[in-house]
Amino acid sequence: MLLKEIKRIYHLELDPVFPKGEVDSFFYLVIEHYLGLERFVLVMEPNLVVSKENEEPLFYVLSQLKEERPIQHILGKAHFCELEFYVDQNVLIPRPETEELVYWILEELQRQDSTKEIKILDIGTGSGCIGISLAKNLSNAKVVAMDISKKAIQVAERNAKKNNVDIEFVEGDILSILDFEGKFDVIVSNPPYVRELEKVEMKNNVLDHEPESALFVSDRDPLIFYKKIVQFGVDHLKKKGVLYFEINQYLGEETKELLGNGKFSEIELRKDMFGNDRMLKGMLNA
Template sequence: MKLKAYRDFFTDKLAPLYDREEANQFFVIALQHLKGWSRTDIALNPDAELTKNEFEQWNAVLADLEQQKPIQYIFGKAYFYGLEFTVTENTLIPRPETEELVEWIIEENADKGKIKLLDIGTGSGCIAIALAHNLKNAEVHAIDVSAGAIKVAKQNAIDNGVNVTFIEMDILPTPSLSEEYDVIVSNPPYVRNLEKQEIKKNVLDYEPHTALFVDDNNPLLFYDKIAALAKESLKPDGKLYFEINQYLGSETVTMLEEQDYKNIILKKDLSGNDRMIKAEL
């Protein structure tokens, strides 16, 4: 079969599950990973034939996509803030909204002198590594409870040529952080179980639930704990940044106010949802 014809077959098969534009994008991503080609290469090689081995590889990718497995997990790669990251079943797939949080932190700290920064719940390391890559003045540390995530994040730091100190730690029972920081950032679990019906199958079936979900009765568990730890570990004029549940913006602000944080800013993402908070002591 010609590759050009397979593209039509591929997108037609996925059309019932995804819109055609997304299906086409999956084809382009697979084309890059499986053949090292761009969409331009197909136009330049209209008669390119799939070998038997290539046909089997493409069909395996198609079968995974029909099961709504995220394409990032199929190929083990995701892109975040212009960098490439390995992702596994131990790590969430980096989200565009989180790029907006990183951009906010970079904008506010790029012109400062040397700073020490901590990312809590680092997962793939995307926040910590993107900040280390773009804030040359920053000494970056990162924490995660998952040994598997830490292993992936360490490799991602190496692959992206940055130095990040990774620490395996469960912050919930931790009485205090051992160092002081100018910036603490976290994108902790924040999806309530009652919101599971809003979550797509590709997330619900494949991404690690411990990094996603919190109990309905205590949805700010991680935020409250991190804010308490940050009170003792932020340097004077230090800043705390969170990515938050879009439905709990006012509740998160109130929690921070109750912990005596000041200059609290609740910020929307590009989709108009409450998504980020900055607070100072």
């Protein structure tokens, strides 16, 4: 079958469910993964023929996409900060907004003395994308990554090995943890922050295939994780240590207020590429 005909079928089957541009993205990811073809191949070879054997995985993926299964789960990988991560139903799929948070942290830490060890704690590590990306780009970083889910830690350990970084993983619930030793230069977290009332804004491929415990919080106390991590940060950040958060776009000012308790300074709320309040930083006072 002609490759351009397969692309046409992708659009015929998927355009009623996904935006046209997203369907294009699916198609190009699939032909790159299974056939090793670049996205511009149809410009160069408009009449390229795909063998029957090579058609099969393309149509298998199409069937999975029709069921709104995430493309990253189907292919078993996601890209983040120029690295590749294994992902499955036990962890969140890394988002571009989270990349922005990582690049912000890297921008600030790479200006510091590279001979001095930087201790970093990643709370709610999931796939490990934040902690691993920081460790990969900071030769002087010692990273500890925590998650409540044993299965998530297993995914993160796999990704650390895949990306050749050495990270200490800790299984623990930040809401109830009592005995935790160590002081850190940086604590970073992308905790659950989507309120139950916001579920109506979310797509089925997220609701049906990503872990609810990593996404949602009660409408009654949507900042529960931020309150606890701020308190934890006061006890476990070094003086002038920095706390970084990814946050709910609708609760930017409310989350910022948690740091404005006299214990943190140089508080900064940043917007993401879409213009939403998404990142927060505060330095623990000396």
